[in-house]
Amino acid sequence: RVMKFSVSPVVRVAVECKHPSDLPKLVEGLKRLSKSDPMVQTTIEESGEHIIAGAGELHLEICLKDLKEEYCGGIELKTSDPVVSYRETVTELSNQICLSKSPNKHNRMYVNAEPLKTGLPEDIDSGKVTDKDEPKARARYLAETYEWDVNDARKIWCFGPENTGPNILTDVSKGVQYLNEIKDSVVAAFNWATKDGVMCEENVRGVRFNIHDVTLHADAIHRGGGQIIPTARRVFYAAMLTAKPALMEPVFLVEIQCPESAMGGIYSVLNRRRGHVFAEEQKVGTPIYMVKAYLPVMESFGFTADLRSHTSGQAFPQCVFDHWQVLQGDPLEEGSKSNVIVLGIRKRKGLAEGIPPLDRYLDKL
Secondary structure, eight states: OOOOOSSOOOEEEEEEESSGGGHHHHHHHHHHHHHHOTTOEEEEOTTSOEEEEESSHHHHHHHHHHIIIIISOSOOEEEOOOEEOOEEEEOSOOSSOEEEEOTTSSOEEEEEEEEOOTTHHHHHHHTSSOTTSOHHHHHHHHHHHHOOOHHHHHTEEEEESTTTSBEEEEEOOOSOTTGGGGHHHHHHHHHHHHHSOTTTSOOBOSEEEEEEEEEOOSSGGGGSHHHHHHHHHHHHHHHHHTSOEEEEEEEEEEEEEEEGGGHHHHHHHHHHTTOEEEEEEEOTTSSEEEEEEEEEGGGOTTHHHHHHHHTTTOOEEEEEEEEEEEOSSOTTSTTSHHHHHHHHHHHHHTOOSSOOOGGGTOOOO
């Protein structure tokens, strides 16, 4: 079991060693680092980079310092610029029920996607709603709090990615033969599709997929995992592309302590970085104000230094990851801000140029 943290690792850097001969030391050091700090996530991308994900700029800086000096025995490391991880989501119900056929054309799946109601992804993250719950109690909770249909809520197949994430796969079909035999394959495909989303292979968040109908071949040999898993994954991707996909960016909660004279500088720095203040209060009996603001993580690099230079060192910021918010703009429309970000991520991950077109995943009858 992995420890649950109230914050999630959203800032990532790629690490490589200057001399290729030091690679074994680096790999060993990364193992030690992830043992010493359970919050840090170390992964190896398909492009062969070693990625370290931490809770913020400062956290990462300390991890890298430890890595260099303690765990790797003082080898020279090169680190990339910090990169923010995003989440993919949808904003509307799919405009059609998507169909995908299996490679041998004997099986069909009809699926659509819709966004989860606000608050439900957070409930899943915090463990209020999990795959371990008693189905009827969970169905009642979903029906009362989030206006789900009770029958749909009882037929939740799984959560994803990794069976715990904030996406839900529900079966709203009626009377499909052999459906339970392919459940494992569909669940595997769902976990795969929600771990690597359709736009830029980032995790998916806050999406509910509904299986409306499945046509299966009568012979078990023609509906094995090799036929079902790619089909299911394609149909989930098609469902996301037809449901107005969007990107979500992580947002920091910033608490700033400052004297009144420094307030102006804080506001100007925050406004320049798309942040907004939502509370300010004076500590009773002191001249110090507490300012609370939301600041998108992608704007937070160099924030501390910037803030100190604008308030001549009087403001003390503390950042902690707070929530995800939908990035304005349509990622499918060329030139919009989120489109630029998606293309940047695809380029960094070495994927094909441009978001894949819908007809790659959607089949005609």
